[in-house]
Amino acid sequence: MENYFNKIIELFAKHDVSTSSQNEFYRWLTGEKFSGEKDQALRNLWNNMADSTPAEVSYETRQSLNEVRKKIRQRPRKVNTKRLLFWQISAASLLIALLSTLYFAAGKKSANTDLIEQYTPIAEMTYLTLPDGTKVQMNSTATLLYPEQFTGESRSVYLIGEANFKVAKNKKLPFIVKSNDFQVTALGTEFNMKAYPGDPALSTTLLSGSVEVRFNNLASALILKPNEQFTYNKQTKEETISRPDIDEVTAWQRGELVFKSTTLKEIITVLERKYPYSFVYALNTLKDDKYTFRFKDKTSLREVMDIIAEVSGHIKYRIENDKCYISPL
Amino acid sequence: MKYSVNTEAYRTEFEEIFIQYFPKVKAFAAILLKSEQEAEDVAQDIFVKLWEQPDLWEGYLVRNYLYTMVKNHVFNRIKRKNIEFKYINSQMNLHSLDEIAEFKDPLNEIYHEELQLLLKLSLEQMPDKRRQVFEMSRFQDLSNHEIAEKLNLSVRTVEQHIYLALKELKKLFLIAIFLMKF
Numbered sequence: 001m002e003n004y005f006n007k008i009i010e011l012f013a014k015h016d017v018s019t020s021s022q023n024e025f026y027r028w029l030t031g032e033k034f035s036g037e038k039d040q041a042l043r044n045l046w047n048n049m050a051d052s053t054p055a056e057v058s059y060e061t062r063q064s065l066n067e068v069r070k071k072i073r074q075r076p077r078k079v080n081t082k083r084l085l086f087w088q089i090s091a092a093s094l095l096i097a098l099l100s101t102l103y104f105a106a107g108k109k110s111a112n113t114d115l116i117e118q119y120t121p122i123a124e125m126t127y128l129t130l131p132d133g134t135k136v137q138m139n140s141t142a143t144l145l146y147p148e149q150f151t152g153e154s155r156s157v158y159l160i161g162e163a164n165f166k167v168a169k170n171k172k173l174p175f176i177v178k179s180n181d182f183q184v185t186a187l188g189t190e191f192n193m194k195a196y197p198g199d200p201a202l203s204t205t206l207l208s209g210s211v212e213v214r215f216n217n218l219a220s221a222l223i224l225k226p227n228e229q230f231t232y233n234k235q236t237k238e239e240t241i242s243r244p245d246i247d248e249v250t251a252w253q254r255g256e257l258v259f260k261s262t263t264l265k266e267i268i269t270v271l272e273r274k275y276p277y278s279f280v281y282a283l284n285t286l287k288d289d290k291y292t293f294r295f296k297d298k299t300s301l302r303e304v305m306d307i308i309a310e311v312s313g314h315i316k317y318r319i320e321n322d323k324c325y326i327s328p329l
Numbered sequence: 330m331k332y333s334v335n336t337e338a339y340r341t342e343f344e345e346i347f348i349q350y351f352p353k354v355k356a357f358a359a360i361l362l363k364s365e366q367e368a369e370d371v372a373q374d375i376f377v378k379l380w381e382q383p384d385l386w387e388g389y390l391v392r393n394y395l396y397t398m399v400k401n402h403v404f405n406r407i408k409r410k411n412i413e414f415k416y417i418n419s420q421m422n423l424h425s426l427d428e429i430a431e432f433k434d435p436l437n438e439i440y441h442e443e444l445q446l447l448l449k450l451s452l453e454q455m456p457d458k459r460r461q462v463f464e465m466s467r468f469q470d471l472s473n474h475e476i477a478e479k480l481n482l483s484v485r486t487v488e489q490h491i492y493l494a495l496k497e498l499k500k501l502f503l504i505a506i507f508l509m510k511f
Contacts, residue, residue, distance in 0.1 A: 004443040007501070011450040013360045021449055022363065026407045028446050029361075039400070045357070046396045052352045054345070064355075064369065065347050068376045160439060197439050 005034070005041035013045060032234070035217050118144045120161070123276045125255075130157070133168035134175060139252050140273040141196075154185075162194040164253055167209075182232060183218065186211040191224075192249055198269065205229040205249045215239065255297030257304070261290040264312065268326075275301045277319065281326035285315060339383065346386055347376060354399050361403045371402045444502075451501050455494060462487055463494040 012025050029038060052061070118138065120126040126138040132150050142161025156176045167175045169188030177184045179195035182202050189209025195202045204213055206224040214221045215232045220239075224230055229244045251258040257274065259267050264286040268279050291311060295304055301324065305317045309329075317326045351372055359368035375398045379385070385394045452460050462480065465471045466487075473491070477484045 004440055004447060008443060008447050008450060011447070011454070015450070015454055017363075017450065017453055021453055024446060024449065026410070028442060030404055030407055031442075033442070042400060043396060045360070046353075046399075049353050049356060051349050054348055057348045058352070061348060061351055064351060064373060065344065068347070068373050068380075071373065071377045072380050 005037045006044055009038075009041045009045055039217070115145050115147055118146070122272070123274060125253075130155075130168075132170065132173070132175075135166040135168075136163050137253055138163045159193060159195055161196050162192070162252070164190070164192045164250065166190045183214045184211050185214070196273075200235055201231050201233045203229055203231040205244065205246070207246065207250070251294075257293070257295040257299065259291060259293045261292055263288055263290055264308070264315070267291070267293070267308065271301065271304065275304075277301055277322050277324045279324050279326060285326055285328050287312075287314065342383075342386060343380060346379070346391060350391065350395055351376060354395055357399050358403055362406060367406060371399065371406065375399060375402060447502070448498065451498055452494075455497065458482075459490045459494050462490040466491050 008025070008028070012022075017025065118126060118128060120138045120140055120142050122140050124140055126136075126142075128136050128138070128144075130136060130146055130150075131148065132155055134155070136144065138144060139162035142159065142163055144160075144163060145158040147156075150173065154174045154176050155170075156178060158178050160179065165175070165177065165186070167186045167189050171187050175186045177186075177193055179193070179202065182195060184191065184193055184204050186209065189211055190207040191209075191211055192205045192207065193202075194204070202215070204211065204224065206226050206228055208226050210226075211224050212221055213224060213230050216237060216239075222230070222241075224241070227243055227246055229242050229249065231240045231242065232238070245260075248258045248260060257270070259270070265283075268281075268286075271277075272279055289312070291308070293307065293311075295307075302319065305319075305324065309315055309317055314329050315326050316329050317324055319325075354375055355368045355372040358371040359365055362368055362371070375395065378398070379391075379395070382394070385391055452463065455463070458480070462476055462482075465476045465479070466473065471479070473484050473487045476482070477487045480487075482490075
């Protein structure tokens with residue numbers, strides 16, 4: 001997949017493209033989505049370009065050097081302590097960015113073995129043990145990519161969706177779960193991670209041990225304490241740490257459905273993962289009212305919808321084949 | 330700081346770095362901006378800034394720093410271009426992407442935007458006629474007969490164009506899918 005990103009950039013780099021493709025490429029390139037992957041692909045392009053040697057210095061380069069020298073002379077003098085301080089600060093933050101890049105690059109290098117893709121279909125859960133003994137429980141429609149064998153300096157996996165990780169202890173090899181521009185690093189610990197592409201927010205809840213969370217294109221990082229939940233909104237870039245009811249966070253692992261002041265639209269998104277039905281409704285049918293529900297394991301969709309319809313009081317539903325139609329009462 | 334500013338040694342060191350990296354920075358910017366002049370401006374601005382950052386002149390640091398700088402400068406220019414980022418309403422849908430990718434992969438949906446752009450860029454590399462036939466067939470849903478009539482070609486030629494287009498695209502997409510590194 002990362003190759004899609006490399007391939008797009010390679011095609012753009014090598015060929016003349018139409019204005020419309022160029023604009024579309026720019027929109028894509030500067031878009032927030034998958035910015036980590038795009039950056040990596042740009043970095044590959046950069047790394048594949050050769051440095052120059054003094055022997056091959058061209059007339060143009062000499063001319064550019066002269067112009068740069070001229071610009072340097074024309075710049076205002078900068079012997080002012082305040083500005084120096086500012087440079088120190090920006091140099092320090094740059095160093096942090098570089099270190100995190102290094103760190104990320106080191107993680108990348110490690111996974112050259114074959115990757116295994118585990119997909120959990122709608123309405124199912126998957127339990128699996130990774131090559132290092134880490135136990136993973138995956139929620140419906142989640143995808144996990146992991147190497148056949150962990151090699152290198154870290155154990156990296158890639159998650160799309162929600163899963164719970166009981167990480168096998170190994171202090172020397174950090175366990176890293178990546179998801180777009182978000183990653184969680186653990187040594188030996190248990191945590192829940194939720195990163196569905198359709199959801200506006202990503203979240204990680206630590207059950208025991210400690211983890212480091214990197215977000216905002218890996219530029220920001222913080223450490224979670226047990227029972228803390230970190231939520232990161234992809235659109236607004238807002239981050240919050242809360243202490244949710246752990247029982248609710250892990251409810252899905254027991255097959256339970258828990259909603260706490262959740263809108264009907266959000267509830268339906270979850271139901272669509274949990275039950276093999278697609279929902280058909282007009283957006284304006286669903287009001288923004290928030291509801292709290294708790295359903296036991298193995299509750300049928302009919303039972304769930306009966307209760308939701310009754311409590312909400314403004315919708316009715318009907319199930320036909322694999323569709324659930326919702327309409328105003 | 331390793332050097333005192335603007336001594337002979339300082340200038341020599343800067344010049345060495347300039348000669349080693351300036352062409353690369355400029356070339357990288359030119360690839361993305363598709364303009365020599367803009368790339369020259371970007372590269373010059375970056376090296377003017379680099380002059381006052383001797384702490385970063387060391388080999389590994391300078392390479393990363395220059396990458397970060399050139400990327401940021403290019404992105405800023407792109408954003409300043411004020412391009413009307415309209416979605417070009419190509420009728421490429423998941424179905425035609427699945428056809429080319431040859432299987433329905435949950436990831437196709439996740440990387441829908443990437444696949445679309447890849448398809449668009451690849452189509453542009455094809456001979457005009459072949460691209461035209463393929464687009465009429467797959468995005469405008471015309472039958473081979475209709476295309477043949479409109480373009481004044483034989484149905485056989487239309488079929489051949491579609492066959493070759495699909496073959497080329499499949500090859501490209503398979504490479505992208507199966508060489509995936511991570």
